[in-house]
Amino acid sequence: MHTQKLGVVENSRHEGSPDVDEKSATINTLHDDTDMHRMGKTQLLKVGRSFRSIAVLGLTCVVMGTWLGIITASTFSLINGGRAGTIWVYVATWLCSMLVIASLAEMASMSPTSGGQYFWVSEFAPPRAQKAMSYLSGWLSALGWQAFVAVAAYQAGNLILVLATLHSPGYTPERWHGTLITMAICVLAVLFNAFGAKLLPRFEGAVLILHLAGFLAVIVPLWALAPKASAADVFTKFENNGGWSSVGAACVVGQLSASSAFIGADSAAHMAEEVSDASLTVPRMMMGTIVINGILGLVTIITFVFSIQDLQTQIVESTSTYPFIDVFRTAVDSDAGAIGMTVPIIVLSIAMCINAVAAGSRQAWSFARDEGLPFRLWFTKLVTIGGTPLPINSMLASLTISVVLSLLILGGSSAFNSILGLVTGAVGLTYAVSISCVLWRRLFGEPLPPARWSLGRFGVYINAFSVVYQVFTVIISFFPVDRSVTAETMNWGCAMFGGVAILSIAWYFIKGRKAYKGPVVYIVKE
Numbered sequence: 001m002h003t004q005k006l007g008v009v010e011n012s013r014h015e016g017s018p019d020v021d022e023k024s025a026t027i028n029t030l031h032d033d034t035d036m037h038r039m040g041k042t043q044l045l046k047v048g049r050s051f052r053s054i055a056v057l058g059l060t061c062v063v064m065g066t067w068l069g070i071i072t073a074s075t076f077s078l079i080n081g082g083r084a085g086t087i088w089v090y091v092a093t094w095l096c097s098m099l100v101i102a103s104l105a106e107m108a109s110m111s112p113t114s115g116g117q118y119f120w121v122s123e124f125a126p127p128r129a130q131k132a133m134s135y136l137s138g139w140l141s142a143l144g145w146q147a148f149v150a151v152a153a154y155q156a157g158n159l160i161l162v163l164a165t166l167h168s169p170g171y172t173p174e175r176w177h178g179t180l181i182t183m184a185i186c187v188l189a190v191l192f193n194a195f196g197a198k199l200l201p202r203f204e205g206a207v208l209i210l211h212l213a214g215f216l217a218v219i220v221p222l223w224a225l226a227p228k229a230s231a232a233d234v235f236t237k238f239e240n241n242g243g244w245s246s247v248g249a250a251c252v253v254g255q256l257s258a259s260s261a262f263i264g265a266d267s268a269a270h271m272a273e274e275v276s277d278a279s280l281t282v283p284r285m286m287m288g289t290i291v292i293n294g295i296l297g298l299v300t301i302i303t304f305v306f307s308i309q310d311l312q313t314q315i316v317e318s319t320s321t322y323p324f325i326d327v328f329r330t331a332v333d334s335d336a337g338a339i340g341m342t343v344p345i346i347v348l349s350i351a352m353c354i355n356a357v358a359a360g361s362r363q364a365w366s367f368a369r370d371e372g373l374p375f376r377l378w379f380t381k382l383v384t385i386g387g388t389p390l391p392i393n394s395m396l397a398s399l400t401i402s403v404v405l406s407l408l409i410l411g412g413s414s415a416f417n418s419i420l421g422l423v424t425g426a427v428g429l430t431y432a433v434s435i436s437c438v439l440w441r442r443l444f445g446e447p448l449p450p451a452r453w454s455l456g457r458f459g460v461y462i463n464a465f466s467v468v469y470q471v472f473t474v475i476i477s478f479f480p481v482d483r484s485v486t487a488e489t490m491n492w493g494c495a496m497f498g499g500v501a502i503l504s505i506a507w508y509f510i511k512g513r514k515a516y517k518g519p520v521v522y523i524v525k526e
Helices: 002-015 020-039 053-064 066-072 074-079 082-110 117-124 130-167 175-195 197-225 231-236 247-253 255-260 278-307 311-316 323-332 335-369 376-380 392-411 413-443 456-476 493-515
Strands: 383-385 388-390
Touching: 020 278, 053 197, 053 278, 053 335, 066 074, 066 197, 066 255, 066 278, 066 335, 074 082, 074 255, 074 278, 074 311, 074 323, 082 117, 082 231, 082 247, 082 255, 082 278, 082 413, 082 456, 117 130, 117 413, 130 175, 130 323, 130 335, 130 392, 130 413, 130 493, 175 197, 175 335, 175 392, 197 278, 197 323, 197 335, 197 388, 231 278, 247 255, 255 413, 255 456, 278 323, 311 323, 323 335, 335 376, 335 392, 376 392, 383 392, 413 456, 413 493
Parallel strands: none
Antiparallel strands: 383 388
16 A cells, blocks of 8 residues: 555656655655554654754764764874874774664665664564574663763763863862763753754754864864874874784774764664654765764864874873863964864764764663563653653653763773773674674575665675674774773773673563564564
């Protein structure tokens, strides 16, 4: 029936009856309805599907935030790889990440659902393994997105404190100051998602412009005012300041900076049930994000590396939480200038937190809908605010977890910074698992749903490379910045990852294996 209706609408194009906007909207609705019917889901979130291409692009570009992520996390790669290592590892990571995102985009086209990875694993994995693998993927994805909210809020809050000390040298921030600001930003993000839900699509369009404007606000002063290092140092001088066995090993470890800057493209998939013409819009905007952000990130990191006057003093030996601000200040020779260049990064970090709450709450809501989380009825309850049904309880859960994680600041920034590795590891592993399931189907000739955005005959090669690369990235994400590890410098992300993995496995055997069937059981096979 859906196909017949779609044919009538498309034929009417030649007859000239409806206008272009009406036709596009009708075709979009038919594709979306057909996809939801096939997946066995009912449209509950934003029945009007108010997210269009620009809104989706704005959301994913800001969540991924490559150009600001590569600056704020550059210390890791500059210590482990030096100037040249930072640039060339970034380029390699960008190209590899593009293939990973392409694999995810194809799955988002096949099954455009808020569930994302756990849904794809359930649908594409071998029948005997689908339930357990999907369950674990759902928990890890939920963990990654809740940690993402905390990381974005922490970054914005800590940057505010650093600028406060720059403006008022007599001020010495206490750790609890950072905790309170982080909590406040998390509360702001949840309130915006709850009471500004109707404005969220327009907000994403506006924040995309801010994303580009902020990039120029940082890059232009560095181009115009900063003394430049030599091209030979920038492009050919690799360094090993982390005590690893070789420069090559240092560069491998330093990849965490770049790989963490390309996490988050699946945010578009988690908003899919609110996106118009999702099976085409979502994959296109995911690929648009990796291209746009990759270019912005490349220009940013090259410019930034050229602007570092003394790598040893400003980065390696720096005790600052964010050495890049000192680089800004030295480059433009002005405290006010450094503050002005950092403000866009703070604003975009807050926007990143808002978007992470939006994507993460939808993922948790969807997973609970499929009985993957405890307290299912509470998680899946929708509250209508301003005429829009919203997963408010899932948002409150995100807020609670973020508040708990922010308490880690009281124990020192090193423990909290480990959450960045946790995000990369947890979410990256769900990427690897879901892509491997599609690869399994391709290798053994199992059927796949039709995709309006497809990898075609290159799919098996792209999927295979993506799986190998993602497993490698997950392993690297838990490495410390320095080989000489202490309790203070340890990357505790692996411990957090292991704790959640043990918790999810325990809950699976206690209740999950009986209650959780996986969304594949609801799929309509035609």
